[in-house]
Amino acid sequence: MRGRPGVRALDAPAVMVPAVGALAACAAVAAGMWPGVRPLDALGAVLLVGVHVPLVLLRRHPGPALAALVVLALPYHLMQYQHHALVPAEVIAMFGYAVLGRRVRVVLSVAGFLLLTCVVGMAMRAGGSSVREQIAVIEGVVAVAIAVQVWRGHRARVAAITERAERAERTREEEARRRVAEERLRIARDLHDLLAHSITVIGVQAGAAAHLVRGDRPLDRDELGEALASIAATCRDARTELRGTLQVLRGTEAGPPEILPGVTAIAGLAEAARATGLRVALDDAEIGTLPPEVGVAAYRIVQEALTNVVKHAAASAVSVGLAREREGLVVRVADDGRGPSGGTPEGFGVLGMIERARSIGGTLDAGAGDGGGFVVTAVLPVKDSAPVGP
Incomplete structure (x- = not known):
């Protein structure tokens, strides 16, 4: 060697x-x-x-x-x-x-x-005096032996401290990389949920407006105005949510509380889905006060589930239910459409919903319903998760 x-x-x-x-x-x-x-x-x-x-x-x-x-x-x-x-x-x-x-x-x-x-x-x-001289020699040898031991111990301590510092630095770097990866994944989920939903709803509403303009029957200006107003409202909501997401990406303040959607905004999702021609039944009574992270997760899951219904299900009706049970907040979205041919839809939608539920310790199941259609059921843990009611 x-x-x-x-x-x-x-x-x-x-x-x-x-x-x-x-x-x-x-x-x-x-x-x-x-x-x-x-x-x-x-x-x-x-x-x-x-x-x-x-x-x-x-x-x-x-x-x-x-x-x-x-x-x-x-x-x-x-x-x-x-x-x-x-x-x-x-x-x-x-x-x-x-x-x-x-x-x-x-x-x-x-x-x-x-x-x-x-x-x-x-x-x-x-x-005689030789005793004193030899004692001085002994003291010198012993002092050197002690000094060597002290130096050896100091070198071992320095090596241990250096190793711990290097290990801590590696741990910090790994933690930083993990946090960056998690933040990128969270931003990707937010952008996907926001843009996919907004673009899908705008596309359906714009198609309806185009059908009104090109149809054989006389143009109903009020009906066309409602379609265009729905498109404008969807654009405003998308812009507001996108601004909040970009603020997080840039590391600035989160902004006003309304930028972060919660369960109270799910009614707006239902209304936007109705504008596409779906019959939407919403049951969110007596769910009580929820932590912000649970409200955001529930909103995003319902948003993505409704987007999939509009894009893929060819459904005429969909039901959205939110209920407080002992397990936590249960979110259920079921449609009467054709359902996916393979049991679960392709793409990132269902995966994003599963990741979002897991990010707060919850679970999500998605698959064909017993009577047809497609059902998404999420259980999101909530502290003090006893049902709220009389």
Whole structure:
């Protein structure tokens, strides 16, 4: 496996050997100039240099390097050679293992305990001022070991914090994408319901007006005026709803409350359907006060269901019922038309109604009626959904 060029360069003996050799030379000079209890002789020099040799392999093999250094350092200290000379090598080995090794806490604790026991024992045997000097050495080694542990713990905490921050950022991005997708779907449903219904009603009304103009019988100006007035009213309602939808899309204020339709506007849908020639029976008595989201969902479901009746059903009559039951608000639209050939109509209409009902925790069923025609039944949950009545 190929590693990074920088790491391989640091691992090369050509780089490590001169650095370790310089460190060993400095340690030998210190031990020779300040011998302490026992002057540095040939055996001491061999042990001192041997302690530094494992540092060459510290990066690639931190565990064996630290173990070899401790094994060679113990006899050096036991023979009462200059203890201070090995402190830099011991500190470097401990720090390197803390950065690169495994089971750091246990290994460093064992190595530090062995060195500490050795130095304390020899210092107590020497007595006098040597005790104070060796205690200073011990304090230095222990301080470095503690500092290494603190640094290692800090690095682990920083890594954990960084990972949590990255995970939180990914979660926020996923949540933002999910919200964008949901908002786009909601806007698509609103535009579909609004435009499909309005265009369908306008098309039927315009066809009726054209039939009046082209018919053989004398033109009835009042009847033509009513047809054109219905088209104008449908255009005004569509413009109002479209403005509300565009305000949501642009992120502006929702606007006046009347822009968001509710169950009170269903009567207008029934009237518009009657203008196309359908007989519409509306039963919305005693449904009580509904949350805005339930009212909007009920309005859109009835709107889409009536649009499908006008476009596809070839029906002469349709009934629209809204009732409060224990399950919530029950919306039912049934026609006496031919019904879909495959059981459910094609297109996005029924799918949009199902999605709209599910968006507030409700359900919707659509299919052929028992006596023919097509029936849409939606159950929309409402808090305190007990029936309203005397």
